[in-house]
Amino acid sequence: MATAQIDRPAAALREFTTRGYAVVRGLFTADDVDVMNDHFAEIHRTGANGRYTHMSMEEAGNDPLLAYPRIMNPHRYSSIARDYLRDPRAAEVLRALFGEEPLGVQSMLYFKPPGARGQAMHQDQFYLQVRPGTCIAAWTALDRVDRANGGMIMVPLTHELAIDCRKAGKEGAGSYGPNAIPVPVPEGYRGEAPELDPGDTIFFNGSLLHGSGRNVTTDRWRRSFICHYVGVGCETISEAYHPLVDMSGQDVVRAKTTDGGPCGGWVGAAH
Known part of the structure; x- marks a missing residue:
């Protein structure tokens, strides 16, 4: 076990450098997953003193994301979310990927209930506009994740491409809403959908094209905790x-x- 822990950042760096993303299995334990799921369910239930709002299932109609919208930046008011944003296990991998100390810049919790739409294909750096360098995301599964319940679609090698600016300033420039404009997958590239167990984490480059499909199941959620980071050398x-x-x-x-x-x-912009 000790050897696996020592080798994990190096293995992630090799995959990340070559393909633009790396899957780290079992970064978080089953107990960690339970803590996060329970905590974010409590935020959904209580509203975190007005920091989070949602519709009832009846009001949401045929859009389950109105009843279970994502929780944006819980690390700004939740010590539990902040601790997981800066968790030493994630930080160890991020130091290897950045080659310097990481800084956290965003956290999100996606509930993605049955029937929820996917997220339009996009590049994170389009929104974060990090200078110099780029950002890195750490996407942690809190449920079993596959294509059926709307798992992530990653397009390997697109981290080597320039940022696609065609939707800059347009309505639908975001990636989350129902009218989001997807960035087209360039010819010669193909998306893939890694299957994940709870506690597995995908680390991916800010230029990598990625998104997700609809949760087409009737009884499976696809909860995930996502954090974005930059290197300490970030200037803007x-x-x-x-x-x-x-x-x-x-x-x-x-x-x-x-x-x-x-x-x-x-x-x-936020995304």
């Missing part, structure tokens, strides 16, 4: 991702990105 990042958080749990200040680089006046 889109306004929606401030303040940043170091791995000791302290807030960190960086400048806000004021130009979209190849995307012109687009300066990023």
Whole structure:
């Protein structure tokens, strides 16, 4: 077991560098998964003192995501979410991938109940606008995940491509809403859907094209906890991702990105 723990960051780095993403099996334990699922269910139930709202199932009609919308940035008010954002097991892998100390910039919990739509294909760096470098996401399964319940679709090698700017500033520029404009998968590339057990984590490059399909099951959820990170050398990042958080749990200040680089006046957004 000790050898596996020592080798895990190196193995992840090899896969991440070659393909743009890496799957780390069993990064979190079954107990961790239970803690997260129970905690986020409590936020859904209580509303976290007005920080989270949702419709009833009756009000939501045929859109289950109105009754179970994602929880955005719980690390800003929840010590449990903040602790998992900066968890030493994830930080160990991130240090290998960045080659420097990581900083957390976003956390999200997706419930994705049966019938929920997928997320449009997108690149995270389009929204975060990190300079220099890019961001890395850590996507942790809190349920068994496969294509049927809307698992992630990753397009390997697209981390080597430029950021697609065609939807910058347009209605539907986001990736989450029902009118989101998907970034097309370029010719010659093919998506793949890794199957995950609870506690498995996908680490992926901010330029990698990814999304998810609809949860077509009638009785399976696809809960997941997602965090985004940048390297400590980050100088600017889109306004929606401030303040940043170091791995000791302290807030960190960086400048806000004021130009979209190849995307012109687009300066990023929450996604």
